[in-house]
Amino acid sequence: MSAGDGAAAATARAHPNIALVKYWGKRDEELMLPAAGSLSLTLDAFATTTELRLDPDAAEDRFELNGEPQSGERLSRVSRFLDLVRERAGSPLRAVVRSRNEAPTGAGLASSASGFAALATAASAVYGLPQDPASLSRLARRGSGSAARSIVPGVAVWHAGDGDDSSFAEAVDAPELAMVIVTVDERQKAVSSREAMRLSARTSPFYAGWVTSTEESLAEMLQACRERDFTRIGRITESHALRMHAVIQSSEPPVRYLSPTSIAVFDAVVALRERGVEAYSTADAGPNVAVLVRPGDAPAVAEALAGFGRVRAVGAGPGAALLPADAARGGEP
Numbered sequence: 400m401s402a403g404d405g406a407a408a409a410t411a412r413a414h415p416n417i418a419l420v421k422y423w424g425k426r427d428e429e430l431m432l433p434a435a436g437s438l439s440l441t442l443d444a445f446a447t448t449t450e451l452r453l454d455p456d457a458a459e460d461r462f463e464l465n466g467e468p469q470s471g472e473r474l475s476r477v478s479r480f481l482d483l484v485r486e487r488a489g490s491p492l493r494a495v496v497r498s499r500n501e502a503p504t505g506a507g508l509a510s511s512a513s514g515f516a517a518l519a520t521a522a523s524a525v526y527g528l529p530q531d532p533a534s535l536s537r538l539a540r541r542g543s544g545s546a547a548r549s550i551v552p553g554v555a556v557w558h559a560g561d562g563d564d565s566s567f568a569e570a571v572d573a574p575e576l577a578m579v580i581v582t583v584d585e586r587q588k589a590v591s592s593r594e595a596m597r598l599s600a601r602t603s604p605f606y607a608g609w610v611t612s613t614e615e616s617l618a619e620m621l622q623a624c625r626e627r628d629f630t631r632i633g634r635i636t637e638s639h640a641l642r643m644h645a646v647i648q649s650s651e652p653p654v655r656y657l658s659p660t661s662i663a664v665f666d667a668v669v670a671l672r673e674r675g676v677e678a679y680s681t682a683d684a685g686p687n688v689a690v691l692v693r694p695g696d697a698p699a700v701a702e703a704l705a706g707f708g709r710v711r712a713v714g715a716g717p718g719a720a721l722l723p724a725d726a727a728r729g730g731e732p
């Protein structure tokens with residue numbers, strides 16, 4: 400049994416990405432259009448592997464995450480996403496979705512980005528939707544904005560676009576980049592990024608300035624990437640992250656994602672720079688810190704930051720991809 404031109408089942412794998420120019424705020428919630436463009440590095444670690452299998456007899460979708468059946472908001476988010484896929488494909492068929500994350504869910508390691516990138520890729524194959532990268536990126540965006548960028552390998556720019564058709568991510572030429580991920584806390588964050596960015600847009604007096612300055616930072620970042628200017632890429636990365644956290648903290652009621660340990664990591668990275676090691680910090684909607692480095696500096700920076708939490712050096716990763724049927728059957732971890 401298949402839907403459209405698709406297969407009965409497919410398995411896809413995608414990796415999270417860490418933004419160097421952040422996405423924080425939407426101009427259209429329904430279409431998931433961002434208030435400004437953003438730019439990220441897709442990682443080669445913490446992958447999500449997702450199998451989607453049609454279930455012709457089922458009345459509802461099912462969603463299993465790391466072997467646990469999901470209900471409530473997690474299930475309905477997947478099911479609403481599949482409703483959009485079914486509407487486009489003209490199919491009524493429900494699905495069983497089995498997902499495995501190699502990173503802790505909800506700890507600011509962007510598991511919704513790898514999750515929806517993998518789901519968009521598997522669902523497009525099964526329901527027979529277009530599978531070119533731009534179409535996959537536009538579809539993944541509807542699940543989670545940052546997922547649009549995880550379709551793309553390496554450095555990706557997500558264009559704010561004029562509407563649904565033009566808001567997708569694509570690859571950007573850039574120097575070789577690596578990151579040291581410092582996991583200071585693996586617990587699920589108290590306020591989701593979706594909720595907190597809504598709050599920032601509604602209540603922060605700095606939000607309008609954030610949006611216009613993000614467009615400027617993005618233009619500057621694209622130029623720095625083209626010129627392969629690592630120092631400029633790093634400086635923009637760190638200052639843009641601090642600006643995002645300033646906007647988040649200026650919301651009403653305030654939200655604070657960075658913990659004292661996160662701040663200590665930012666300070667340690669400044670101290671590394673003073674000793675001549677070029678490293679730059681960023682953090683998403685959580686306390687964990689990602690430190691941008693040249694690949695050759697990753698081992699030394701990882702060693703220097705090991706006292707703050709679990710450290711892991713990562714490089715540029717591949718875009719979302721279907722797994723060959725045999726690899727999928729072999730059982731991912």
Ligand code: DP6
Pocket residue numbers: 417418420421422423431437509511512542543544545546592593682683684
């Ligand atoms: C801080 O993509 O998780 O990681 O679009 O509402 O699903 P939704 O939000 P999400 O937000 C990511 C925010 C961020 C910055 C970034 O990745 O650019």
